[in-house]
Amino acid sequence: MTNEIYFDHAATTPLDPRVRAAIEPYLDVVYGNPSSVYRLARTARAALDTARDKVAEVLGARSAEIVFTSGGTESDNAAIKGVAFSRPGSHIITTQIEHHAVLHSAQFIERLGYAVTYLPVDRHGTVDPEDVARAIRPETSLISVMHANNEIGTIQPIGEIARIARARKVLLHVDAVQSAGALNVDVDALGVDLLSISGHKLYGPKGSGLLYVRRGTVCWPFLHGGGQERGRRAGTENLAAIVGLAEALQLAQRERSERNGIARSLRDALIRGVRQVWPAAQLTGHPEHRLPNHASFVLPGVDGESLLLALDQRGIMASSGSACTSGSLEPSHVLLALGLPTDLCRGSLRLTVGHHNVAADVEQFLAVLPEVRDRVTGLVTESRLD
Ligand code: PLP
Numbered sequence: 001m002t003n004e005i006y007f008d009h010a011a012t013t014p015l016d017p018r019v020r021a022a023i024e025p026y027l028d029v030v031y032g033n034p035s036s037v038y039r040l041a042r043t044a045r046a047a048l049d050t051a052r053d054k055v056a057e058v059l060g061a062r063s064a065e066i067v068f069t070s071g072g073t074e075s076d077n078a079a080i081k082g083v084a085f086s087r088p089g090s091h092i093i094t095t096q097i098e099h100h101a102v103l104h105s106a107q108f109i110e111r112l113g114y115a116v117t118y119l120p121v122d123r124h125g126t127v128d129p130e131d132v133a134r135a136i137r138p139e140t141s142l143i144s145v146m147h148a149n150n151e152i153g154t155i156q157p158i159g160e161i162a163r164i165a166r167a168r169k170v171l172l173h174v175d176a177v178q179s180a181g182a183l184n185v186d187v188d189a190l191g192v193d194l195l196s197i198s199g200h201k202l203y204g205p206k207g208s209g210l211l212y213v214r215r216g217t218v219c220w221p222f223l224h225g226g227g228q229e230r231g232r233r234a235g236t237e238n239l240a241a242i243v244g245l246a247e248a249l250q251l252a253q254r255e256r257s258e259r260n261g262i263a264r265s266l267r268d269a270l271i272r273g274v275r276q277v278w279p280a281a282q283l284t285g286h287p288e289h290r291l292p293n294h295a296s297f298v299l300p301g302v303d304g305e306s307l308l309l310a311l312d313q314r315g316i317m318a319s320s321g322s323a324c325t326s327g328s329l330e331p332s333h334v335l336l337a338l339g340l341p342t343d344l345c346r347g348s349l350r351l352t353v354g355h356h357n358v359a360a361d362v363e364q365f366l367a368v369l370p371e372v373r374d375r376v377t378g379l380v381t382e383s384r385l386d
Contacts, residue, residue, distance in 0.1 A: 004315045005361045007270075009201075009293060010150050010178060010352035011319055015244075016203035022247040023205065026240040034237055035228065044239055051246035058253045059195070060186040061212055067232045068242045071209035072177035072198030074222075076101035076144075078211050078233070079173040079194040082219035083142040084109045090141035091115040093170075095127050096337040097154075098146055102175055103333070106144070115139075121337050124286040125154035133164045142171045147179035147190075151334040151350060152285030153294030155183065162191025171217060177201055177209075181252045182260055182292050193217050197249070199241065204248030208241035259355040263293035266353045266362055270295045273366040274349075278373050284335065284348070295351045298340060302347030307376045314368040319350045 006014075026047060032040035034048045049063070056063040069075045080102060084092060094106050096118045106116045117135045121127055127145055136143075143165050148155045158174055165172040173194035176185050181202035187195055194217065199208030213219050213232065225234030252259070274281050274297060281297045299307065304320035311318050320332075331345035351365075 003361075003364065005317065005357070005364060007316060007318045007351040007353060007357070007361070007365070009354040010153075010291075010350065012200045012206065013181075013203045013354055014356070015205060016248060016251060018251060019204055019244045019247045023240045023244040026243050030239070034239065035226070047243055048237055048239060051242045054246040054250050055210060058185070058249050059212055060188050062215060064230065065187075065213055065215055067211045067213055067229045068237060068245070069209040069211055069233060070207050070238070070241075071200070072099070072175065072196050073101040075196035075198070075209050075211040076173075076175055076177075077105050078222040079196060079219065080105040080142070080144060081109060082222055083171055083173070083194070083217075084114055086218045086220040087139075087141040089113065089139070091117070091137050091139045092142040092144065093117045093119065093132060093135045093140060094144040095119045095121060095146070097121050097125055097149055097151075097334045098144065099150055099175060099177065102144055102146070119145075121154075123338050124289075125149055125152045125284070125334065125338055126286060126289070127156050127161070129157055129160040129164055132161050133168070136164075136168050136170055140168075140170050142173060144173040144175070146175040146177075147183065147185070148176075148291050148294075149285065149334060150178045151332055151348075152296050152338070153178075153290035153352075154286040155179070155289045155291065158190050158192070165193075166191060178291060180249065182256065182263070187212055187214070194219065197245075199245035199248055202248050202252045205241045205244040207238065208245035210245065255355075260292040262355050262357070263353050266357055266359065267293055267295050267351075269359065269362045270351050270353070270365070273362065274351075274369070277366060277369045281349075282344075284338065284340075291352075293353045295353075297349045298335065298344045299347040299349060300344060302376050304346055304348050307347065307349060307372070310372045310375050311368075314372060316365055316368065319352070320348045 030043050032044040034045040052063045052066050055066050110116045119131050145156055162172050171193040174192045175196045177198045180197045193214040195212040197210050200206040221232050223234045280300050284296045331342050335345035
């Protein structure tokens with residue numbers, strides 16, 4: 001019996017036991033509504049305030065600039081629609097490789113009459129800051145560029161883009177959902193006005209997230225109702241998720257260099273090993289400016305879904321790109337934007353490691369890969385393998 005190996009940390013991560021312990025009291029014992037007045041509620045309010053302070057410290061932000069949300073999707077929607085709706089008829093700039101939470105929000109406001117520019121990327125998936133500068137118009141209200149891509153791991157030159165945005169007085173939103181566990185997300189160092197983070201990508205609970213909104217930024221609320229989150233996001237706070245997110249983010253910051261060290265060595269062993277076993281495999285994304293835990297490839301003549309199923313039968317959990325697009329037959333918009341031929345885009349593989357992975361996981365994966373390769377490239381029939 002082989003071990004099950006999880007190589008899909010870009011899709012989601014397991015809950016850290018320390019996060020689970022931090023959350024536990026807020027699932028039952030401290031059930032008060034933070035907006036009520038009695039002691040039980042005040043205990044809940046204190047936990048909410050502490051979580052906000054913790055998150056603000058990690059981001060180098062003020063506590064009042066943190067808006068807790070239900071995750072990355074909500075944060076991205078709130079940023080795009082919140083800024084656009086506050087500036088009717090304005091123009092926004094984004095890229096062709098954003099997560100659908102950004103892209104579909106942009107397409108939605110386009111249908112409402114807003115103008116949107118979708119910037120191209122180079123063959124490594126990097127946005128050219130000069131392209132950003134050229135796309136800015138007098139009526140541009142927002143630039144939204146992701147920090148690191150979920151499918152190919154490429155890290156964008158956010159600092160340079162931020163300098164351009166600041167000089168031209170345009171707001172900058174950054175989707176840091178994939179990067180927040182691994183990279184520095186200090187909002188001043190990055191120079192961002194809005195930043196999205198999701199808890200479940202960094203060993204926190206699913207359904208937790210935040211939107212950082214720099215003081216003075218005009219971003220209309222997306223959910224209306226009570227006055228929670230300083231009127232920026234109505235709804236009784238999901239306190240357990242918020243406490244978990246704060247704990248997870250703080251742990252990620254404290255343990256970042258150790259976690260990244262482990263991830264990098266496993267990632268590099270995966271990249272070397274895949275290239276050896278499968279010389280036709282092409283690494284996608286930037287060879288150096290990529291997330292430390294992220295290895296992604298396209299494999300000529302392979303159907304990505306068949307590859308994932310064959311790996312699954314060997315106990316390996318991997319992905320062909322983002323979880324949201326796997327299962328659909330459409331080739332990934334990210335791989336197409338790299339200029340890869342459509343056929344090649346259908347044969348993608350994403351391996352994202354986490355800090356629980358060990359060298360033996362990589363060895364086990366590489367040991368089954370030749371068999372899986374032969375099967376999915378039609379070199380052997382299924383019956384010979386099973
Ligand atoms: N943005 C990026 C870059 C992502 O990778 C994801 C999830 O895969 C999201 C946004 C959406 O985050 P959530 O799953 O918390 O809604």
